[in-house]
Amino acid sequence: MVYRDYLKRQIDELGRVLAKLLADLIGLKTQGKTDQVIEIVNQTLKKELDIDIDVILSLSDEELIEKLEEKTSSDNQLIGMFVDIIFEMADSNEMNFEKEKRICLYKKVLALYEHVEKKSSAFSFDNHAKIEIIKNILQ
Numbered sequence: 082m083v084y085r086d087y088l089k090r091q092i093d094e095l096g097r098v099l100a101k102l103l104a105d106l107i108g109l110k111t112q113g114k115t116d117q118v119i120e121i122v123n124q125t126l127k128k129e130l131d132i133d134i135d136v137i138l139s140l141s142d143e144e145l146i147e148k149l150e151e152k153t154s155s156d157n158q159l160i161g162m163f164v165d166i167i168f169e170m171a172d173s174n175e176m177n178f179e180k181e182k183r184i185c186l187y188k189k190v191l192a193l194y195e196h197v198e199k200k201s202s203a204f205s206f207d208n209h210a211k212i213e214i215i216k217n218i219l220q
Contacts, residue, residue: 099162142192
């Protein structure tokens with residue numbers, strides 16, 4: 082029972098960190114401080130999930146899903162927050178990503194959104210809309 086409570090606290094803390102990171106990311110983008118975004122996101126993801134953009138790009142979709150499920154105890158809400166962060170990064174025109182890197186990020190995001198949609202018991206219009214946007218971008 083104590084282990085379950087500890088694990089729940091860890092997952093809750095990770096949720097707060099990812100929510101703050103997403104809010105900071107959106108805030109920095111609207112302020113035009115996109116040069117800081119990648120550095121902050123990479124530092125936070127490395128610290129909290131032991132993953133960064135280069136690792137995300139190097140893993141297959143299945144490996145990335147497996148790693149995220151392991152780190153988040155298969156919490157779809159946390160995985161969804163993580164995907165939102167990566168989507169915001171890929172979707173920002175100001176980011177200095179090469180076209181290939183941006184396309185690869187979009188493909189990862191698409192796979193993750195589809196995974197979350199499959200695993201979730203509730204339908205998310207927001208996630209579904211993002212899936213459609215990404216499919217249109219990749220065409």
